[in-house]
Amino acid sequence: SYELTQPPSVSVSPGQTARITCSGDALPKQYAYWYQQKPGQAPVLVIYKDSERPSGIPERFSGSSSGTTVTLTISGVQAEDEADYYCQSADSSGTYLVFGGGTKLTVL
């Protein structure tokens, strides 16, 4: 079955830039989406269609794509950004949905 691969953890100091990657063979063909999840809460969409930002999401969140890897970038990280982040996409047929394993962002 199709898989998306994320690093388990990323750590940054406040004000620095955090980059979280997500790799998958079908990413050149399928859009990627990013969700933020804080403890005890449902996920919240922070990036859609690789690089679009939903209304209400701070400008410090951005997304990019290159080949089989997509990247979520958080510029000027704040303490409130500490959370788990998940990428989501679909297999090459677009039929089956998949999440990456998740990345825990720690703000030091």
Place this chain on the structure above:
Amino acid sequence: EVQLVESGGGLVKPGGSLRLSCAASGFTFSSYSMNWVRQAPGKGLEWVSSISSSSSYIYYADSVKGRFTISRDNAKNSLYLQMNSLRAEDTAVYYCARFYVDTGGHFDYWGQGTLVTVSS
């Protein structure tokens, strides 16, 4: 305001069955695909199943295929997940999520989840 409210979770023995429900409000339910996503304790998100707006297209993750059945009742604005032959590894919070199709697709609204615990 879009609301998704799950119910039906609880403690069940291995091999048992459970039926989850999701009550939707605040949008035209019959126009959207709907999904179930689960999250085992301390683990990541896992897509479980999806159903198109008219129930014409239904898909399952390999981990639940043949054991779980997704369905919907557009007249009642409700989504369901019938779970049979439950295993310990099915223990998770189950989320109902609306799916927005945009040349791809993503989950734009989520419920708060219902906990299913499979244990003897």
